[in-house]
Amino acid sequence: MKCFSYFKYKHKGRGQRSAPELEEQEKHQFSGSERVTKSSCSSTSSPRGIPKLYEEKGHNLRVFSFSELSRATSDFNRLLKIGEGGFGSVFKGSIKPVGGNGDPVLVAIKRLNKDALQGHKQWLTEVQFLGVVEHPNLVKLIGYCAVDGERGIQRLLVYEYMPNRSLEAHLFNKSYDPVPWKTRLEIALGAAQGLSYLHEELEVQIIYRDFKCSNVLLDENFKPKLSDFGLAREGPEAGDTHVSTAVMGTHGYAAPDYIETGHLTAKSDVWSFGVVLYEMLTGRRSLTRNRPKTEQKLLEWVKNYPPDSKKFDMIMDPRLEGQYSINAARKLAKLADHCLRKSSKDRPRMSQVVERLKEIIQASDKEQEEHHDPNEINSAEVSENDSFEHQEESNSSGSTELWRKRMEHLAKLGEHVEGANRKMFMIQQRANVST
Numbered sequence: 103m104k105c106f107s108y109f110k111y112k113h114k115g116r117g118q119r120s121a122p123e124l125e126e127q128e129k130h131q132f133s134g135s136e137r138v139t140k141s142s143c144s145s146t147s148s149p150r151g152i153p154k155l156y157e158e159k160g161h162n163l164r165v166f167s168f169s170e171l172s173r174a175t176s177d178f179n180r181l182l183k184i185g186e187g188g189f190g191s192v193f194k195g196s197i198k199p200v201g202g203n204g205d206p207v208l209v210a211i212k213r214l215n216k217d218a219l220q221g222h223k224q225w226l227t228e229v230q231f232l233g234v235v236e237h238p239n240l241v242k243l244i245g246y247c248a249v250d251g252e253r254g255i256q257r258l259l260v261y262e263y264m265p266n267r268s269l270e271a272h273l274f275n276k277s278y279d280p281v282p283w284k285t286r287l288e289i290a291l292g293a294a295q296g297l298s299y300l301h302e303e304l305e306v307q308i309i310y311r312d313f314k315c316s317n318v319l320l321d322e323n324f325k326p327k328l329s330d331f332g333l334a335r336e337g338p339e340a341g342d343t344h345v346s347t348a349v350m351g352t353h354g355y356a357a358p359d360y361i362e363t364g365h366l367t368a369k370s371d372v373w374s375f376g377v378v379l380y381e382m383l384t385g386r387r388s389l390t391r392n393r394p395k396t397e398q399k400l401l402e403w404v405k406n407y408p409p410d411s412k413k414f415d416m417i418m419d420p421r422l423e424g425q426y427s428i429n430a431a432r433k434l435a436k437l438a439d440h441c442l443r444k445s446s447k448d449r450p451r452m453s454q455v456v457e458r459l460k461e462i463i464q465a466s467d468k469e470q471e472e473h474h475d476p477n478e479i480n481s482a483e484v485s486e487n488d489s490f491e492h493q494e495e496s497n498s499s500g501s502t503e504l505w506r507k508r509m510e511h512l513a514k515l516g517e518h519v520e521g522a523n524r525k526m527f528m529i530q531q532r533a534n535v536s537t
């Protein structure tokens with residue numbers, strides 16, 4: 103999540119992490135001070151915004167001590183490291199269940215890099231947003247740890263453990279089996295449902311702002327869950343068309359209208375969804391450097407193979423080995439094109455995308471029944487038995503005081519690090535401009 107004031111660029115290859123890279127045009131367009139101003143004057147408050155909702159709903163989050171999480175990961179043993187992003191490292195760990203009785207619970211623990219203080223703002227955003235949302239296609243935040251001690255500042259997040267890594271790993275890392283067609287469609291549908299919930303089903307609209315393959319995590323049944331809410335924002339107030347923000351996100355996924363204007367809408371997420379649809383169809387990254395020039399930008403390359411053309415199948419992921427419905431693939435590409443319309447107003451809402459995906463899946467299933475392939479994995483058989491589902495009941499009674507203290511504590515930590523943030527931010531800007 104190393105993306106405080108700039109775009110993240112995904113490098114090709116394994117073990118990749120986000121690296122800051124500001125294109126010339128963006129450097130000029132969003133100079134440091136302008137960004138700060140844009141960001142600070144954005145109109146995001148709603149009658150009951152996220153902080154308010156968090157006060158009501160965030161009780162479910164567990165607050166961990168640093169030593170607890172250190173124990174859970176054998177002192178952040180590198181053998182237990184399962185990933186690394188711009189924000190910091192992610193470790194597999196096991197914690198005691200609530201109440202201390204019962205089997206240990208597997209978790210993923212994300213630890214903010216010590217030198218990434220600017221990540222605090224995103225850490226707080228993630229705690230607040232994930233503390234409020236609840237949906238089968240959004241990763242569950244179990245709790246967090248925040249200490250400003252003598253040994254320095256520690257910020258950690260504890261999530262439910264997702265055993266099948268991310269969609270990115272399965273699509274682009276050849277050491278994993280290829281994702282079967284049917285599973286791809288189900289993943290697309292689940293991810294769309296997660297976004298649709300954020301955009302349209304909550305009291306306050308949430309714009310996710312960082313939709314990409316690496317943020318789509320997969321559970322034991324390959325059910326997708328969106329992770330990484332560090333860049334999430336509340337949608338515009340009633341009457342406003344957009345939120346004005348500093349431009350953040352990941353190169354290759356962010357909508358061009360958002361990059362140009364800084365005007366953020368839910369349709370920016372719809373664009374990113376369209377990009378990921380093409381990644382799923384082709385098995386190619388949205389941006390890559392290890393292909394001929396004309397093929398480095400996925401969206402430009404696929405334009406040469408329109409969904410209705412005879413040569414369309416040439417873009418399909420060779421790892422599918424022809425095991426897909428060509429009609430459904432064409433429909434999916436058309437849906438992607440719809441999501442990738444230049445004008446954000448012309449893009450569909452995520453709920454419409456969900457409906458369309460359901461139709462495509464039905465048609466694809468029907469076709470598949472006609473030419474039955476016994477090797478096909480049916481990812482629709484999803485167990486709803488989430489091990490965390492029954493975990494923590496809201497302990498509202500008698501905990502008000504504790505809760506108030508916790509809120510105060512968080513606010514204080516925020517103030518403290520915000521100061522450091524601003525400094526880092528300015529340094530970052532200077533560093534960016536001079537490179």
Ligand SMILES: Nc1ncnc2c1ncn2[C@@H]1O[C@H](COP(=O)(O)OP(=O)(O)OP(=O)(O)O)[C@@H](O)[C@H]1O
Pocket residue numbers: 103104110118119120184185186187188189190191192209210212241261262263264265267268316317319329330
């Ligand atoms: N809840 C989780 N369960 C299992 N693995 C996880 C979990 N959260 C993250 N990971 C693993 O850690 C990796 C790194 O995640 P992280 O979000 O830090 O970085 P990223 O998404 O790859 O990049 P970025 O910094 O751009 O978000 C993921 O790709 C995934 O493999």
Ligand SMILES: [Mg+2]
Pocket residue numbers: 103187316317329330
């Ligand atoms: Mg991520």
